[in-house]
Amino acid sequence: MGRNPCNPKDSLNRGAWTAIEDQILTDYIKNHGQGKWRLLPKRAGLNRCGKSCRLRWLNYLRPDIKRGNITPDEEDLIIKLHNLLGNRWSLIAGRLPGRTDNEIKNYWNSHVAKKLQKEKLKSATTSSSKILAAQDSDNKVSPSNSRVIRTKATRCTKVILSKQVQKLMAAPSLMMTHDMSVDVRCDHEEKMEAPSFVNVDLEGNTDKPLDCKADFEMNDGFFSALLNMDLSEPSCLKNKVEEDSNASTSDKGGCPHLSPAPTLDGTFLNVSHGSLHGFEDFHSMSGLMENEFHWL
DNA sequence: AACATAGTCAACCGCTGCTCA
DNA sequence: GTGAGCAGCGGTTGACTATGT
Numbered sequence: 001m002g003r004n005p006c007n008p009k010d011s012l013n014r015g016a017w018t019a020i021e022d023q024i025l026t027d028y029i030k031n032h033g034q035g036k037w038r039l040l041p042k043r044a045g046l047n048r049c050g051k052s053c054r055l056r057w058l059n060y061l062r063p064d065i066k067r068g069n070i071t072p073d074e075e076d077l078i079i080k081l082h083n084l085l086g087n088r089w090s091l092i093a094g095r096l097p098g099r100t101d102n103e104i105k106n107y108w109n110s111h112v113a114k115k116l117q118k119e120k121l122k123s124a125t126t127s128s129s130k131i132l133a134a135q136d137s138d139n140k141v142s143p144s145n146s147r148v149i150r151t152k153a154t155r156c157t158k159v160i161l162s163k164q165v166q167k168l169m170a171a172p173s174l175m176m177t178h179d180m181s182v183d184v185r186c187d188h189e190e191k192m193e194a195p196s197f198v199n200v201d202l203e204g205n206t207d208k209p210l211d212c213k214a215d216f217e218m219n220d221g222f223f224s225a226l227l228n229m230d231l232s233e234p235s236c237l238k239n240k241v242e243e244d245s246n247a248s249t250s251d252k253g254g255c256p257h258l259s260p261a262p263t264l265d266g267t268f269l270n271v272s273h274g275s276l277h278g279f280e281d282f283h284s285m286s287g288l289m290e291n292e293f294h295w296l
Numbered sequence: 297a298a299c300a301t302a303g304t305c306a307a308c309c310g311c312t313g314c315t316c317a
Numbered sequence: 318g319t320g321a322g323c324a325g326c327g328g329t330t331g332a333c334t335a336t337g338t
Contacts, residue, residue, distance in 0.1 A: 016306075016332080038323070054324075055307065090326060105327075106305050 013047045017056055021046060025053055026061050059102045066098025070107050078104060079112060 013021070028044035034057060037050035046053060059065075070078070074096055081092040089101035089108075096104065 052307075059306070087327065102306075110304055
């Protein structure tokens with residue numbers, strides 16, 4: 001299935017790129033743009049496979065690449081993002097301008113992982129930290145306990161909504177704003193008249209009561225709010241029902257507010273004005289995504 | 297100086313998911 | 318609905334460099 005674009009038997013150049021090859025590739029992409037990587041080597045006159053060209057450009061030659069030491073701020077962000085996203089290096093890199101997934105992956109493996117391991121060892125030796133270390137260890141052993149959200153792509157994909165969710169969507173506390181648009185499509189299309197799309201208005205009202213499939217499109221504001229959450233701050237994860245109901249639009253900083261929403265297995269997702277509302281905690285959000293919503 | 301070991305990072309490999317015919 | 322072609326992702330490898338003995 002379109003595999004093996006770089007056949008080792010081909011007499012293509014392999015290994016480190018020369019300055020001349022770099023120049024040829026850079027010139028070609030400047031003139032013709034990137035993409036069509038398979039055709040690029042032939043057209044540019046490079047004796048490389050397209051995959052290799054793509055990698056070289058994305059990880060090394062791109063003009064917007066920031067090279068050099070990872071700053072402490074960046075490292076802090078990498079750790080937070082890794083805590084949230086796991087080994088989704090591409091997603092993590094997307095939040096660090098100028099950094100590539102390969103660079104972050106390498107940095108993680110050679111610096112951060114070891115550093116964290118050392119810290120863990122150190123803390124494990126002190127009696128007061130033993131419990132925390134054990135909890136951390138448990139999280140690693142059991143993915144189901146992890147706070148890592150198993151998203152799979154930079155854009156959100158199909159979501160299956162059950163009848164239960166349909167009912168919840170009719171609840172006024174699920175607010176679909178400009179930050180999150182939803183197309184809901186019925187799974188039982190054959191029983192329905194065309195068009196098969198179900199309208200969901202800003203109040204969450206729907207006109208079809210069946211199991212549905214939705215396309216979620218979340219903009220940067222939504223995702224930023226998610227990523228900017230301080231996961232170490234328990235107050236971010238507690239329900240602030242009264243506070244939120246009184247001042248739902250007075251967000252300051254990255255700690256999302258919560259709304260008194262109905263629950264799916266005790267959880268609910270609410271999105272409003274670029275902030276993220278309504279998580280009981282991240283366990284529940286993981287549960288929401290993995291069980292009721294099919295993110296994977 | 298010579299060798300061994302550890303660390304770093306560019307590049308490769310195999311796979312998945314998306315698009316399109 | 319199916320399969321080919323492709324881009325992109327994450328894990329791994331291996332060349333190179335730095336440091337220690």
